[in-house]
Every structure is written in C-alpha cells, then in structure tokens.
Amino acid sequence: MTDVPLVLADGIVRRDASRGQTLLQLTQFALHAGDRVAITGPSGSGKSVFLRALALLDPLDAGCIQWHGASVARAAIPR
Ligand SMILES: Nc1ncnc2c1ncn2[C@@H]1O[C@H](COP(=O)(O)OP(=O)(O)OP(=O)(O)O)[C@@H](O)[C@H]1O
Ligand SMILES: [Mg+2]
Numbered sequence: 001m002t003d004v005p006l007v008l009a010d011g012i013v014r015r016d017a018s019r020g021q022t023l024l025q026l027t028q029f030a031l032h033a034g035d036r037v038a039i040t041g042p043s044g045s046g047k048s049v050f051l052r053a054l055a056l057l058d059p060l061d062a063g064c065i066q067w068h069g070a071s072v073a074r075a076a077i078p079r
Contacts, residue, residue, distance in 0.1 A: 004069040005030035011063035
C-alpha cells in the first residue's frame with residue numbers, strides 16, 4: 001500500500017502581489033484518504049488564504065499542489 005496523499009500542499013507560500021507582504025508562510029499540508037480536517041483560527045488568521053492557495057485559485061509564490069502524487073498546474077484547474 002502506498003502512502004500518497006489525495007492532496008498535498010508541498011512548501012506553499014503566498015504573497016500579496018502588490019506589496020510583497022507574506023500572506024501564507026511556508027506551509028506543508030497533506031490530506032490522506034479518509035482524513036477529516038478542520039482549519040481553525042481567528043478572523044484574518046489566513047484560513048481563506050490557505051484554502052484558496054490549496055485550490056490553486058490564487059498564484060503560489062513557492063511550492064506546489066499535488067493531486068494523487070502529481071503536481072497540478074493552475075491552468076489545469078478549470079478542467
Ligand atoms: N489578496 C489579498 N491581498 C492582500 N491581503 C490579503 C489578500 N487576501 C487576504 N489578505 C489578508 O490576509 C489575511 C488573512 O485573511 P483571510 O481572509 O485568509 O482570513 P480568514 O482566516 O479566512 O478570516 P475569516 O475567518 O474572517 O474568514 C488578512 O489580513 C487579509 O486582509
Ligand atoms: Mg475566511
């Protein structure tokens with residue numbers, strides 16, 4: 001049995017493009033089959049920033065998103 005996550009955020013970073021401010025510090029996150037994950041934190045702590053990055057709705061400044069072990073390009077998301 002392999003241990004490839006369904007979704008992997010591998011060293012992702014997000015910055016505000018206009019000011020260069022870091023919105024999401026270097027983050028490693030894996031979701032495995034059967035996992036249930038809750039993301040908690042106060043308003044403005046970055047939950048939506050993280051989830052938008054995970055869904056490749058916003059451009060990453062570092063790292064990549066993998067789906068079943070394969071890197072996904074942002075351009076492929078509409079498909
Ligand atoms: N595109 C953006 N450009 C600049 N700053 C942003 C951008 N998106 C989010 N931020 C800032 O990043 C921080 C985290 O915001 P985020 O919306 O991720 O918080 P949240 O944890 O989802 O809050 P809430 O619980 O209110 O939904 C906030 O300071 C927000 O203003
Ligand atoms: Mg939010």
